[in-house]
Amino acid sequence: MDKQIILKVKNLDAHFGTLHAVKNINLEYQEKSVTAIIGPSGCGKSTYIRCLNRIHEELPNSFVTGQVELKGQDIYAPEVDPVEIRRNIGMVFQKPTPFPGMSIYENTIIGLKLQGGHSKSELMDIAEASLKKAFLWEEVKDKLKKEGTSLSGGQQQRLCIARALAVNPPLLLMDEPTSALDPIATAKIEELIDELRKEYTVIIVTHNMQQASRIADYTSFFVSGDLIEHGKSELIFTNPTNKKTEDYITGRFG
Amino acid sequence: MNLTPDFLRDEILKMAALVETVLNKSAKKDVTLSEIFELENEINKFHSHLDDECFKYIALMKPSAKDLRTAICTMKMCAELERIADQAVKIKRSFRKLSKHYPILDLMIEDVERMVKNSINSFVQGDIKLATDVLQHDQVVNELNKNIIQNSANEIKNNTLDFDEGIHVMHLARNYERIGDLATNIAEDLIFLESGQDVRHQVPKQER
Numbered sequence: 001m002d003k004q005i006i007l008k009v010k011n012l013d014a015h016f017g018t019l020h021a022v023k024n025i026n027l028e029y030q031e032k033s034v035t036a037i038i039g040p041s042g043c044g045k046s047t048y049i050r051c052l053n054r055i056h057e058e059l060p061n062s063f064v065t066g067q068v069e070l071k072g073q074d075i076y077a078p079e080v081d082p083v084e085i086r087r088n089i090g091m092v093f094q095k096p097t098p099f100p101g102m103s104i105y106e107n108t109i110i111g112l113k114l115q116g117g118h119s120k121s122e123l124m125d126i127a128e129a130s131l132k133k134a135f136l137w138e139e140v141k142d143k144l145k146k147e148g149t150s151l152s153g154g155q156q157q158r159l160c161i162a163r164a165l166a167v168n169p170p171l172l173l174m175d176e177p178t179s180a181l182d183p184i185a186t187a188k189i190e191e192l193i194d195e196l197r198k199e200y201t202v203i204i205v206t207h208n209m210q211q212a213s214r215i216a217d218y219t220s221f222f223v224s225g226d227l228i229e230h231g232k233s234e235l236i237f238t239n240p241t242n243k244k245t246e247d248y249i250t251g252r253f254g
Numbered sequence: 255m256n257l258t259p260d261f262l263r264d265e266i267l268k269m270a271a272l273v274e275t276v277l278n279k280s281a282k283k284d285v286t287l288s289e290i291f292e293l294e295n296e297i298n299k300f301h302s303h304l305d306d307e308c309f310k311y312i313a314l315m316k317p318s319a320k321d322l323r324t325a326i327c328t329m330k331m332c333a334e335l336e337r338i339a340d341q342a343v344k345i346k347r348s349f350r351k352l353s354k355h356y357p358i359l360d361l362m363i364e365d366v367e368r369m370v371k372n373s374i375n376s377f378v379q380g381d382i383k384l385a386t387d388v389l390q391h392d393q394v395v396n397e398l399n400k401n402i403i404q405n406s407a408n409e410i411k412n413n414t415l416d417f418d419e420g421i422h423v424m425h426l427a428r429n430y431e432r433i434g435d436l437a438t439n440i441a442e443d444l445i446f447l448e449s450g451q452d453v454r455h456q457v458p459k460q461e462r
Binding site: 121210213216233237238 | 309310313314315339
């Protein structure tokens with residue numbers, strides 16, 4: 001059962017002023033798969049996924065070259081509106097980012113509200129479905145009017161995932177989504193990601209190699225902006241082809 | 255991903271069922287050697303496949319505590335089961351060469367098959383008591399082996415048993431005794447899995 005390629009990254013370079021942070025990356029991603037990006041601090045892994053929904057270029061003195069084809073459409077083509085891309089490809093960050101002053105319900109459907117064109121009952125249905133997919137519904141269904149920031153850290157992170165899922169994203173990006181969470185909250189998010197792979201394509205940056213090996217179908221290893229190795233996690237973590245990868249995953253380098 | 259301790263358990267139990275079958279069939283007259291080979295081949299495939307799954311499970315899931323013991327015990331059990339199947343092939347070969355029935359072997363066959371069954375059941379049920387029974391029963395089987403070898407040797411000396419025939423009877427006793435040891439290893443693995451205790455090598459070897 002061959003899965004379709006949903007995302008093709010071609011000759012992607014990203015710069016931060018004078019720093020060449022991501023160097024000539026060429027990768028393809030299958031739909032409904034989880035890919036982890038690992039590598040030492042400053043290796044460009046966060047910058048790389050920020051290129052995949054066009055938020056890297058928001059930073060001062062930053063620019064990106066190359067192509068990122070999502071379902072055949074280059075998101076860097078001149079006619080593409082970057083705001084539209086950012087709205088449709090959600091990103092979950094290290095620290096949960098529920099919008100303050102907004103209820104749990106409003107936080108979930110904010111993306112759809114900005115898109116416009118949804119009736120109240122549609123919004124409610126989608127909010128419920130998204131919160132269910134994010135394993136949060138049972139915990140919040142009786143307090144949807146409460147502020148999103150009133151939830152625990154792990155719940156807030158799942159709220160952010162629900163918010164990203166509500167717009168039915170073609171791709172879900174996560175930048176160290178569990179590094180601020182305790183082991184129980186982390187286990188819940190990992191379980192959630194395992195469930196999400198049935199419907200979504202997930203790319204996750206993680207510092208935690210165990211996490212990468214547990215949840216990811218594929219793993220990419222970056223060092224200093226270069227992609228050192230990319231492959232099935234079961235190969236990367238059992239028999240990597242590159243010495244640097246071997247040294248990194250066994251804790252001898254990085 | 256289906257790399258879970260439950261998955262490993264389910265797979266090893268499928269393999270164990272095949273091993274019980276091959277062991278039982280190897281002593282049956284109406285079963286051909288090629289039937290035994292077929293089963294043994296299937297068991298070998300399980301051996302490679304399960305080893306690989308355990309390896310991947312440890313590498314990818316980084317299990318701890320009982321999950322880690324499950325992975326390690328599954329790997330070890332897998333090897334013991336595969337060796338039982340190898341013994342079954344040898345048993346079938348020896349049986350084919352015997353010209354008549356030797357009731358003295360029946361008791362040993364029954365005992366060893368029960369040891370294998372109980373060691374597997376102790377794994378299924380997480381039953382340390384049953385595993386301990388297997389360990390104790392190994393001594394009975396060792397005694398039976400000694401008796402059969404002694405008797406056969408005596409009968410050969412007294413010319414009441416054909417030399418080749420006697421050698422095959424002795425081989426069979428030795429093969430079954432070996433299977434008893436392997437069942438004992440499985441029972442020891444189970445005790446380690448359930449309790450974390452290593453009960454091996456606790457009785458000092460006696461000088462003969």
